[in-house]
Amino acid sequence: MSAATVPHARDVDAPTTARPKVSVKTPVVYALAALVTLALLLPGVGADESTTFQFSAGAEWFSLPNLTVPALMTLVVLTVVMAAAAAWAFVLVRQRRHAPPWxxxxVGLAFVLAFLTYAGAGKTSVIPMVSLLAxxxxxxxxxxxxxxxGVICERSGIINIAIEGQLLFGAFAAAVTASALGSGYWGLIAAPVAGALVGALLAWFAVSYQVNQIIVGVVLNTLILGLTGFLFATVLSDNKALWNTRMPLPRLRIPVLAEIPVLGPVLFNQTVLIYLMYVIVVVxxxxxxxxxWGLRTRAVGEHPKAADTVGIKVNVRRVWxxxxxxxxxxxxxxxxxxGSGLAFGREMSAGTGFIALAxxxxxxxxxxxxVAAALLFGFSKNLGNVLSTIGSGVPSELLLMLPYLITIFAVAGFVGRVRPPAAEGIPYTKS
Known part of the structure; x- marks a missing residue:
C-alpha cells in the first residue's frame, strides 16, 4: 500500500466538523402563525373589545377569578412573541442548530391563546377553560x-393500518359485553380481546403469508366495518335491551388531586379507562x-437480520x-x-384510527x-364545540376542518423530519 493511500492518524481520530442539516420548516411555521394572527385575527377585533377566560369549575380548593383581557392589545403582544420566536428560530437554522422544544x-400556546382571544372578543359569554381542556x-x-x-406495531416492523378496525371492533365488543352482563367494566375486558383478534389476523397475513401490510390493514378495516354494521342491523337492533344498552363507566374522583385548580377536574375526575391510559403511556x-423487551422490539423494527443473529426470534416477536x-x-x-356512556352505533369510530396514525x-x-399529538387533535376537535357554545363568529366549517388540516400537515412532514423504523413494512425471511 502506498503512503498516499494510508490515512493519517490525525484524519482518523479527529472528530468530524460537519454540522447536521437543519430544516427551515420550523421558522416558517412560526412565521406563518404570526402572519395568520396579524392578517386574519387582528383586523377582526375592535379596540374596545375584551375577552373573558373562566378558570374555575366550582369544585376546587379555591376558585380562580375570571380573567378579562383587552383583545386587541393581547393579540398584538402574542403576535410579537410569535414573530420574535420565528426570528430566533431562523438564526438558529443559520447556525445549524435546532429550535429547543420549549x-x-x-409558539403553540401563543397561537391558541390568540385564536381564543379573537373568538371570544366582544362576547358576553366567557371561555370555559376547564371544559375546553376536559x-x-x-x-x-x-x-x-x-x-x-401504532407505536408498538411499527417499532416492531409491522405497519398497522388496521387501527380503525381495532377501535371499531373494540367499541362493538365493549357495548355488547357490557350490555349482556350488566356492567361497563366487563366491556373493558372484552374490548382489548376484540382488538387483539384483529391484530392477530393482521400478524397472521403479514408474517406468515408476507402479504402487503397496508393492503391487509385496509381489508381488515373494511371487514370489521361490514361485520359490525351487519350485526348492528340484525342482532343489536332486534334486541337493544339485551345487546346494546348504555352501560357507562362511573367517574372516579380522586380526593385531593381532583381539587387542584384547573388541572384537578380535568385529570383526576375521570373514568377508570382514562386512568388506565395514564398508566399505559408511562409503562x-x-x-x-x-x-x-423494548430493546429487542426496536431491534426487530430497525435491523431484523442483526437481531436474528443474536438469537432474537424476529417473526415471533412481531406477531406478539x-x-x-x-x-x-x-x-x-x-x-x-x-367510556362515553353510549350505545354502539354504525361506523362510530369515524376515521379516528387514521388520525391516530397521523x-x-x-x-x-x-x-x-x-400522546402530545393526540392531545393536539383532541383539543382542535373540542375547540369547535366550545366556540359554537359561546356563539363565536368563527365559521363552523373551519372548526370542523382543523383536525384534518393538522393531519395533512403531519403526514406531509410539515412539522419536521421524521424517520420511521428502517424495517417497517418489510417481511423478514430467515436466511
Missing amino acids: LHVV GALALSVPLVFGALS LNVMLFRSR NTILGGAVAGLGGAFFTV AMILGKWNPYGA
Missing part, C-alpha cells in the same frame, strides 16, 4: 390508544426505552407485539361506548410524542 410549546382530554382518549398501538415509554398493539387499540375503542407520525414513533 419554543414549540411557547373535553379535549376525553376526545383524545381513542387517539392516544390508537397512536400507542410503554419505560418498557420501550428502558427494558430488554402486533397482537399487543391490537389489544391497546381495542381498549381505546371502549371509549366510544362504555398522531403517531407527528410524535415520531415515541409514546410521549404520540
